[in-house]
Amino acid sequence: MQPSGPPGDQGAGGFGGELLPEPYDSFMRSHLRYYGYFQAPGALQPVPGQDRWVPSARGPGTSVPSVQHCGFPGDPRDRFALPSARGPLPAPRWPIECEVVKEPIEHIEWVPPEPEPFCQPAGPACPPAPLSEDQGTIVYQLSPAPPGSCFTRARIGGSPGPLSSPATPLEGPQDTTLLFESRFESGNLQKAVKVGPFEYVLWLRPDLYTVKHTQWFYFRVQNTRRDHLYRFTIANLAKPKSLYGEGMCPLLYSQRDAESCGIGWRRVGTDIRYYRGGAEEPAAFCLSWTARFPHDGDTCFFAHSYPYTYSDLQRYLRALCRDPARSRLCTVRALCRSLAGNTVYLLTISSPAGAAGKRAVVLSARVHPGESGSSWAMRGLLDFLLGADADARLLRQLFVFMVVPMLNPDGVVVGNSRCSLAGRDPNRAYGTARGGSFPGVWHLRAMVERVLAEREVVLYCDFHGHSRKNNIFMYGCDGGGAGSRSRLRQRIFPLMLSKNAPDKFSFPSCKFKVQKSKAGTGRVVMWRLGVSHSYTMEAAFGGSTLGGRSSHFTVQDLKSLGSHLCDTLLDFCDPDPAKLQRCLAEVDALLQQRLGREPGCGGSWSDVSPSELESSTSGSDTSVSDGPPVHLCGPEQPVSPWVLLVLGWEWEGQSPGELEQRRRKRLQSRRARNTLQPNAISQTRASVPARPGLCRTRGQPALPGTPRGGRGAGREPGTGATFPSRAGAERGRHTAVPSSELGPGMSAVPRRRRPLRTHCPGVTGGSPRDAAPGAETGTSRRQGGQVAAACRLSARVPLNIPSRASAPAAPRCCACARH
Structure with missing residues (x-):
């Protein structure tokens, strides 16, 4: 298949709706795009009979293809596809491994007229016996991503070619088997096994390119019967504790109710249980519930929480x-x-x-x-x-x-x-x-x-x-x-x-x-x-x-x-x-x-x-980072010197992966990560290729007795590069001015405007340092907690933290008034 055009020539962002070009792997292409470099037209040429691009052949004396610089990191950009008031919406891009159904999925918004109370949890006292696919018939199964795979490329619509048929076809009108589907935005059902006339065991697809993180679920069922009680069991959830054990119910959406009655997502389910699924390690947990469908032959959806795609x-x-x-x-x-x-x-x-x-x-x-x-x-x-x-x-x-x-x-x-x-x-x-x-x-x-x-x-x-x-x-x-x-x-x-x-x-x-x-x-x-x-x-x-x-x-x-x-x-x-x-x-x-x-x-x-x-935060059980993904730390295959030159790397016969390994030592144990984690914040961010006009400064040490946070706090040593505005960059590097060099009438804390006193009618005994953060001058918005009828603010006073007032004078930056 001949590619339709080189990168940089295919609309907004340079990639349109086609496959991302080879020979770049995801690491190199990510840096080419996110660090602001795009190939000039004609810099690449297609390989006949192959779906990839290579650098154009050039005669003696021809220079490396030019690149375009697109501004500072973190700068908002207008060149990407945006949802305009006219025309179709830009379609989402999917990894090439994903199959996507063609029909759009859209739900109406609806608020129940009455509060939806928590159900009475059944509790884990007598959990159902664990079930497996050997005890039933597989009625839906998607091909999982190969173990150890990683993201390589994406396109609109996901995988090219015809869709597969993961659901078992019905044998006739009398067949009551549910038809499952999840190949749409935010869907993640991997497999469904029918273990009884109206009972199903479900397995969720883990997060792509991982083998864990199963909590969210969202899938569709068809061929429903309203007179039967169905039981669903999700058998591979990851959390050892869940609100389903405290009365939370799943969500159901009926297509016919939405079209005829304007009813949207609602809480359903009885006999809800959340329990450990077996003795294997790592442990999997099961969510089981029963539900009735409102109509025969309906199209319904189940979800963990209200979907927003x-x-x-x-x-x-x-x-x-x-x-x-x-x-x-x-x-x-x-x-x-x-x-x-x-x-x-x-x-x-x-x-x-x-x-x-x-x-x-x-x-x-x-x-x-x-x-x-x-x-x-x-x-x-x-x-x-x-x-x-x-x-x-x-x-x-x-x-x-x-x-x-x-x-x-x-x-x-x-x-x-x-x-x-x-x-x-x-x-x-x-x-x-x-x-x-x-x-x-x-x-x-x-x-x-x-x-x-x-x-x-x-x-x-x-x-x-x-x-x-x-x-x-x-x-x-x-x-x-x-x-x-x-x-x-x-x-x-x-x-x-x-x-x-x-x-x-x-x-x-x-x-x-x-x-x-x-x-x-x-x-x-x-x-x-x-x-x-x-x-x-x-x-x-x-x-x-x-x-x-x-x-x-x-x-x-x-x-x-x-x-x-x-x-x-x-x-x-x-x-x-x-x-x-x-x-x-x-x-x-x-x-x-x-x-x-x-x-x-x-x-x-x-x-x-x-x-x-206080105690610990009782947050996620995935709180410790697994480190940067290996496939994005450096390519497995050597990269051409041409690409390295475009990226601005000093190539000395070493691949980017080897350079990355030299730059950052990967911590192998959780204890080592926790020991050195405070230093992780102080490390300089990953190096950005040097570009003209980019101003880099290292933060000044924090002032003694100054709280972390806010303007007056300063940075901890080694917190990384500061990316100022374009105007600041044009003025050159930041210059620290010691307080001893300030002239008459100059302040070590320069202000952009004249400080004004804050007058609060009806308030006595308050000092300026007791004023609220970001307080404004003029009439108070609320006096005694009541909303004022009108509010005109003419000036502001800076955010006031008491310890800042007592902080000793320190060198400041003329360009941006930072320590």
């Missing part, structure tokens, strides 16, 4: 682009492209007046593709921010919101639970990720570094889902050793959120201890980069047990979480210090009570270990 996101973004009012407030651009070539979207939301002088808020979701509830929460946040509410207008005037609604689109497309196509958990790779392995998190971190050089990031929040605890809660960053007030402030935002959503958010479930095994997560890395208030928000797959509730979350509950977070951000930055002072006192009393002290006894928290304040 990559195509759903694209449809939402296209509707946003079609709306004249909302499109004025939001810019949709591409942060990067994923390994498969899917666009990672970046939304920038602010008032049309511009972003000059505003602080930033960075939000992200779906780094774990199986946690679909985080997308619904992000959807609610976007709906609120782009709405006409007075609080939304105020937020757009005060902040620049930088939102990445789907960090791992490849994992969402193929139906993974935790991993990307690299076969690793991206949420353990923020500290050491390479652009060719985890482009989404790599470019997000680079973007945050670039934004920190220009403005303050008031809040970073990464949206997740939780499978073992009900309610909604947060993980924060308390590394110990900071000042008392700084450690208490870490808990203020979650406490305020619990007051704004008392029937959903549980402050006692929040954790702030920074575990060594979580050092590579987004919240910890962003905190160490300088974002003082950095959080992971966890929304349970189940529901709420607060405020008299004992029911599942609906889509509306998850979407309302976005508006609650926005409301809390305004409370957090309220110029009236009364709220902050009350919350500080409440947090202090709670911690005193936890330690068994008398309330109001005082004392410093700076010498109290985070372990004394």
